[in-house]
């Protein structure tokens with residue numbers, strides 16, 4: 551008996567573990583913590599879990615070496631101690647985490663929204679800018695067209711020419727003739743008619759009225775008057791206006807016009823172009839030759855360049871006169 555009361559004698563208690571009796575023996579020198587671990591292990595509960603020890607009547611038993619011993623008829627039971635406070639803290643922590651996550655999500659969404667709005671705004675600004683430029687260009691075109699229309703209506707296009715060198719200094723204007731042409735009639739001999747068809751025709755010994763008659767004959771001979779139902783009087787008026795609007799300068803004068811036109815006429819006959827070209831083609835060729843140096847000022851490009859004409863910026867292969 552003396553040994554059982556010794557402080558070195560182990561203590562035995564009996565537990566109810568899932569309806570079975572579990573005997574637990576521990577030294578009286580164990581710490582409460584060691585006993586708690588032992589109780590957890592005996593009851594299939596994870597170590598370090600907070601537990602309570604209760605007897606069959608539900609009374610709490612202090613877990614320490616001095617706890618009262620029991621018998622298999624009066625079992626103790628180990629119960630996990632639920633820490634509501636810990637759960638509450640965990641819930642609160644989860645709650646805070648959720649709120650923080652939500653704030654982050656909102657912030658990211660706001661950032662994405664801001665980027666998208668900025669991009670869309672930039673695109674809109676660009677479109678507005680482009681539309682604005684288009685409107686400006688359209689307005690410019692409208693103004694140019696209006697100006698052109700006004701100039702054509704007033705017939706003052708040549709007067710308003712931007713060139714500093716004004717081609718109409720002498721007051722000459724191309725305007726429809728209303729009077730009947732009064733150049734002396736010249737009847738062409740058969741010899742002249744035959745010679746006129748050759749590129750070797752001598753253009754130097756003819757008066758203006760004779761050259762006019764030759765040009766008139768060419769239009770009739772090629773069948774252009776008949777084909778295009780030209781009024782012969784209108785043809786005379788037109789040729790007279792052409793002659794009057796060639797300037798009296800050393801080279802690009804009416805004789806040069808006649809020379810080029812006669813060469814064109816001679817080439818048509820020499821090369822048999824009447825069989826190869828349409829009447830429209832021949833009419834275009836002849837009329838282009840007749841008109842090709844109309845109102846030529848008699849200068850090369852240099853005066854235009856020196857006078858600061860806008861034509862000076864054109865490629866050098868362009869004749870300043872042709873642009874005029």
Ligand SMILES: [Zn+2]
Pocket residue numbers: 802806810842843
């Ligand atoms: Zn020429």
